[in-house]
Structure formats: C-alpha cells, structure tokens
Amino acid sequence: MDILKDLQERGLIQQMTDEQGLEDHLSNQTVTLYCGFDPTADSLHIGHLVPALMLKRFQRAGHRPIALIGGGTGMIGDPSGRSTERQFNDEQTVQYFSDRIAEQLARILDFESKENGGAARNNAEWLGNMTLIEFLRDTGKHFGINYMLAKDSVQSRLENGISFTEFTYMILQSYDFLNLYEKENCSLQIGGSDQWGNITAGMELIRRTKDEGEDAKVFGLTVPLITKADGTKFGKTAGGAVWLDPEKTTPYEFYQFWINTDDRDVIKFLKYFTFLSMDEIAGLEKELEIAPEKRVPHRRLAEEMTVLVHNEDALAQAKKITDALFSGDIKALNGSEIEQGFKDVPTVEFLKEEKSIVDLLVEAEISPSKRQAREDIKNGAVYINGDRQQELAYTIDASDRIDDTFTIIRRGKKKYFLIKFV
Numbered sequence: 001m002d003i004l005k006d007l008q009e010r011g012l013i014q015q016m017t018d019e020q021g022l023e024d025h026l027s028n029q030t031v032t033l034y035c036g037f038d039p040t041a042d043s044l045h046i047g048h049l050v051p052a053l054m055l056k057r058f059q060r061a062g063h064r065p066i067a068l069i070g071g072g073t074g075m076i077g078d079p080s081g082r083s084t085e086r087q088f089n090d091e092q093t094v095q096y097f098s099d100r101i102a103e104q105l106a107r108i109l110d111f112e113s114k115e116n117g118g119a120a121r122n123n124a125e126w127l128g129n130m131t132l133i134e135f136l137r138d139t140g141k142h143f144g145i146n147y148m149l150a151k152d153s154v155q156s157r158l159e160n161g162i163s164f165t166e167f168t169y170m171i172l173q174s175y176d177f178l179n180l181y182e183k184e185n186c187s188l189q190i191g192g193s194d195q196w197g198n199i200t201a202g203m204e205l206i207r208r209t210k211d212e213g214e215d216a217k218v219f220g221l222t223v224p225l226i227t228k229a230d231g232t233k234f235g236k237t238a239g240g241a242v243w244l245d246p247e248k249t250t251p252y253e254f255y256q257f258w259i260n261t262d263d264r265d266v267i268k269f270l271k272y273f274t275f276l277s278m279d280e281i282a283g284l285e286k287e288l289e290i291a292p293e294k295r296v297p298h299r300r301l302a303e304e305m306t307v308l309v310h311n312e313d314a315l316a317q318a319k320k321i322t323d324a325l326f327s328g329d330i331k332a333l334n335g336s337e338i339e340q341g342f343k344d345v346p347t348v349e350f351l352k353e354e355k356s357i358v359d360l361l362v363e364a365e366i367s368p369s370k371r372q373a374r375e376d377i378k379n380g381a382v383y384i385n386g387d388r389q390q391e392l393a394y395t396i397d398a399s400d401r402i403d404d405t406f407t408i409i410r411r412g413k414k415k416y417f418l419i420k421f422v
Contacts, residue, residue, distance in 0.1 A: 003057065004016075012050070014222045015221070021219065026061075030063055033189065034186050034190075035055055035066075036123075039094055039097030042245070050273070058190075063116060071094055071098045075089075104245070126175075139175050143205075151201070170201050173201070174202035189219075190222065193223065194225070228262065251310045254309065261301060266301055273301070276300075320332070320337065342418045346417050346418070350363075351422065352401075352422065354395050356393070357392075361376065361411075367411070377394075401421055406419065
C-alpha cells in the first residue's frame with residue numbers, strides 16, 4: 001500500500017518535510033511514528049479523529065504507531081491555535097484524563113499485534129522526572145529565542161501576551177520527539193496543521209543533538225484543518241462538542257451527527273474519516289448526484305463512524321432509535337434507548353402512581369391549563385408512546401411505562417416530553 005499516495009488522494013496532507021525522502025523511508029522498512037494528544041478533558045472529541053485515524057492508516061500500511069498522551073505537556077498547555085492561556089488542571093485530574101484518553105485510543109488502534117502493534121506512551125514518564133537545570137542545560141540551549149519567536153504558535157500570541165510557561169511548550173514537545181527517537185526509533189511525527197512549528201522544532205533538536213546531525217532520518221507531516229461548507233467549526237453542535245465517550249455523546253447522537261452531514265461535505269468526510277476505498281467513495285458520490293434525497297453516502301458515513309468509534313451493537317441501537325422516531329413506534333424501544341433518543345427533550349419526574357392525562361399534561365407543563373389540555377386531547381394533538389390519545393378520562397398507569405420507568409408524551413407534531421416515573 002502506497003500510504004502517501006492514499007493520503008494525498010484523500011486530501012489528508014497539509015504539509016510534509018522532504019516528500020521524496022519520506023516516501024523512500026516508508027517504502028524500505030517498518031517506520032515508527034507518533035502523534036500527541038494532550039489530556040485537556042476526560043474524552044477525545046471528533047476533532048481528534050483525523051490525527052488518530054492517521055495513525056491507524058499508517059498501521060494498516062504496515063507501520064508502528066505510538067499514541068503519545070501528554071500527561072506532562074498537559075500540565076503546561078499548548079499555545080497553538082489559542083488566543084488565551086489554558087486553565088491549569090491539577091496532577092490528579094490530568095492523570096485521570098490521560099487514562100481515559102488512552103482507553104479510547106486503544107479502541108481505535110491495535111496495541112496488541114506482534115508485528116507492528118502500536119503503543120500508548122505518556123510523556124509524564126520523562127518530563128515529570130526532568131530537573132529544571134537539566135532542561136535548561138541539555139535542551140533549552142539548543143533553542144534560539146529568535147527561532148522560537150518566528151513560529152506561528154508563538155507569533156499569534158505575542159500581541160495578547162504569552163507566559164514563559166507556554167513559551168516553553170515547543171521545547172517540551174521537541175524533547176518528546178527526541179526521546180521517542182532515541183528510545184523507540186521513532187522517525188516521523190504527525191499532527192494537526194497548527195503543530196507544524198512544534199514538529200519541525202523537534203526535528204531540529206534531534207539533528208542538533210545526535211551524531212548523525214543533518215543526516216538524521218526524521219520527518220514531519222500535518223493534516224489539514226477541517227472546515228465545513230457552511231463556515232461553522234467542524235465537530236461543534238448546538239449542544240457542544242461531539243465526544244467519543246458514549247456517556248458524553250450517546251451512540252445515537254454520534255450517529256445522528258454524521259447522518260446530518262451537509263451534502264457539500266459528505267464525500268470529503270468519507271475520504272477523511274473512513275477506510276472505504278476511493279473507488280467505493282466515487283460510487284457513493286455518484287449516488288449523491290443521482291438521488292440526493294436518499295442520502296446513501298450520509299448513511300454509510302454514519303454507519304462506518306459509529307462502528308469505528310463504538311461497535312456494531314451501538315450502531316444497531318442507534319439505527320433502531322432512528323427508525324422508531326421516524327415511524328413513531330416509540331414502544332419498540334427499551335429504557336436505555338429511550339434515554340438516548342430523548343436525552344435532550346424536557347424531562348419531568350413523577351412518582352409511580354396512576355395519574356389522569358389532563359393532570360399530567362398540566363403538572364408537566366406540557367399544556368398551560370386544564371382547559372388547554374382538554375382541547376389538545378380532543379383535537380388529537382396528544383400522543384402517548386407514539387399512540388394518539390383522545391379520551392379525556394384516560395389514566396396513565398403502569399401499562400404506559402416503558403421498562404416501568406419512561407413515558408413519552410408528544411404534543412403536536414414535534415414537541416416531545418420525557419416523563420420519568422421514580
């Protein structure tokens with residue numbers, strides 16, 4: 001597999017050092033490469049997927065990936081792409097975030113295979129034990145101030161101010177590359193386009209400190225910043241970030257994010273995020289041109305991504321919820337599926353006891369008054385678990401509770417309410 005050719009066809013290369021040299025390097029041996037992930041939250045989000053999947057693409061091409069968790073650099077904060085300094089987290093929090101992120105990356109990458117099995121590393125192992133004097137004498141001396149000031153990640157912050165702490169981040173990341181080069185024969189670093197300055201600084205440190213100097217076989221590659229056709233930031237929704245953790249973004253929500261991709265973006269995202277062949281993606285592009293209303297590429301994108309990040313069971317559940325909501329067959333869902341599908345609708349708790357439908361509509365603030373509640377019922381605007389209910393004397397009891405806990409009330413065409421009986 002010509003990995004660089006595949007990446008270029010997919011539009012996944014923004015910048016690359018010594019293209020011919022890297023091509024030769026990759027074709028002659030199994031190459032160890034790495035990408036860093038700073039633990040700024042307890043989960044990765046879909047903005048991290050492109051670099052994580054880049055590691056997977058190289059692994060599938062026969063190379064060995066290292067996912068580097070920034071337990072050390074995460075205590076400092078990367079100034080790249082930011083206008084203000086990050087809030088510091090304590091060591092215990094950073095360790096917890098690091099452990100969770102390592103678990104997520106282990107589901108994406110293969111850390112078990114003997115031939116080119118990858119590895120997760122944490123730079124707290126070496127940065128946490130380094131003394132200040134050691135850092136300044138052995139590493140800091142190789143970085144000229146003018147050289148550092150010329151980097152985009154620093155220049156973009158000079159106007160608003162950058163602390164010395166953040167200023168040193170580039171040196172710490174460069175030391176990571178040097179350490180992995182020495183200990184694991186790692187010769188390629190990849191990252192987002194905002195990491196170009198940090199990556200090339202690491203290469204320069206290796207060349208300055210190793211005997212082979214300029215002949216050191218080290219390389220850098222960045223992926224492009226993902227933009228959406230409508231100009232909004234990729235990975236953000238009205239509810240915030242789209243997380244890889246199913247507790248923060250349910251598999252149903254995750255599936256829905258991808259299936260709602262703009263027509264103008266869906267083919268690009270199939271290239272960026274899936275492992276479908278370029279021929280298969282070309283076929284899906286034709287499907288989009290011929291019958292855009294069928295949304296075939298969108299469904300395929302959502303299916304591929306949900307299985308990749310979660311699993312087949314999560315995909316089946318997400319599709320079941322989607323079909324039930326589309327058809328109105330709410331009773332086909334179980335309790336956990338109800339919680340996923342109606343996570344963001346207004347939720348009201350009641351004790352497990354019988355309650356008249358009129359009283360429930362008013363007490364749950366679904367209808368503003370008993371008079372309006374009666375009108376809504378008589379007009380056929382009220383649905384219980386997908387079934388229209390027009391009996392004014394109807395009593396909601398245990399038979400209306402899904403898994404003895406949930407009842408879904410719909411008023412009108414689109415206003416859903418989740419009643420939780422406790």
